Amino acid sequence: MIDLNLILENLPSFFGGAYGEPVLSTSDGLVMTFQLLGLSLLLGLALSVPLALMRVSRNKWLAWPVWLYTYVFRGTPMLVQLFIFYYGLSQFDAVRDSWAWEYLQEAYVCAILAFTLNTAAYTTEIIAGQIRNTHYGEIEAAKAVGMSRWLMMRRIVIPSALRRALPAYSNEVIMMLHGTSIAGLVTLADLTGVARRLYADSYQPFEPFLMAGALYLTFTFLFVWLFKRLEGRYLAYLAPRKH
């Protein structure tokens, strides 16, 4: 029932080589998925550390807007967020007339924007939660040696919170790997997009989507394994004693 030939023939399409072109000659498929994933995770993480600090701040005017931001972005589907950027921005003449329009009309840029803001919202909450969980002893010790608030944050609280955020963050990374699959709905040829194109060409639903699914599954396992290793390294001090 499953046509192996069809899978073998179209295997290169998932790695950027469609219609007989060499593999990696375009950024279709896996490369697109990983570009979207890598860029949005990187930007999202960079955004989320300062946002998490604001989120736990005692100043209401800092904490409240960040709460609202994470609430809105975590409470709505990422597809809606993507469509607001991709379709929505064109409603405003000011946006269309600005220098940024050249970039904002690109599906790729919109996808990066939506994915970044989405993952930043989840990551902010993960990190803020771990900052709040910091053991009071660590903070008292930092104060006792005369660290300023900022120095204490930079040297004690943030590094330890980031380590403890690893298990929850690994879930977020996998959610984002799967989340990028909606990029195909705004014309981008990521893994799912390529599978859809193959389906449209061949009218065979199982082979293309099984291939895409198998690739997602492989990378999900890879990420799980990778984060287990990272946890073994950075959370070793929290593991139950082995001897």
Added chain:
Amino acid sequence: MFLQGYLPSILEGAVLTLEVAGASLLVSVVLGFVGAMCKLSPSKPLVWLAELYSTVIRGVPDLVWMFMLFFGGQMLINDVATRFGLAAPEINPFVAGVLTIGFIFGAYMTETFRGAIMAVPKGQMEAGLAYGMSPLRVFFRITLPQMVRFALPSFSNNWLVLVKSTALVSVIGLNDMMYKADTAKSVTQEPFTVYMVVGGLYLAITTVSILALTWLENRYSMGVKESGL
């Protein structure tokens, strides 16, 4: 007029979104219980099967499953129908969407329920059996009421993710909020406003869900002592 009168149409879509989400939740809860029972059963093949189900489903994006099951399911039905010389019935997109989302979230519910059942002290079930209750009666009278408290936090999370996943069903032709928004945005030329309204409706569903589920959690935690430092 706001959105040239398209607001009622989007609200209709919201009702369908809720219907899809509710029906999918039902399917996923049933599958979740079956999965959890299999995982906790003494039979190795059942454990293995449930393990395979929950791992493979959770390792692949919803959208890929949706395409595969919707397009693939239609093809399978066509194949079977032609083999028997019958006219192939069209898959109802509502049924397809509900089954697909239910199937996916059944895997998440499996994990939720397995953990919750394991959190109920074993002695409770043993006592029930010692009283001569049948295993089914033990489950409904002893295990189920006590596992709710342990299952609720993760159940709430699954529900919130499930609601947001329903945004994808428009790609298989369901007239949900996203589908109505697509029509509305082309006609009104106000895509930003349209999707903001849709986002607002999703946020409203999320907010009401969180409030209701927190209330439930409090109710089921009645009489449980919280340890404070």
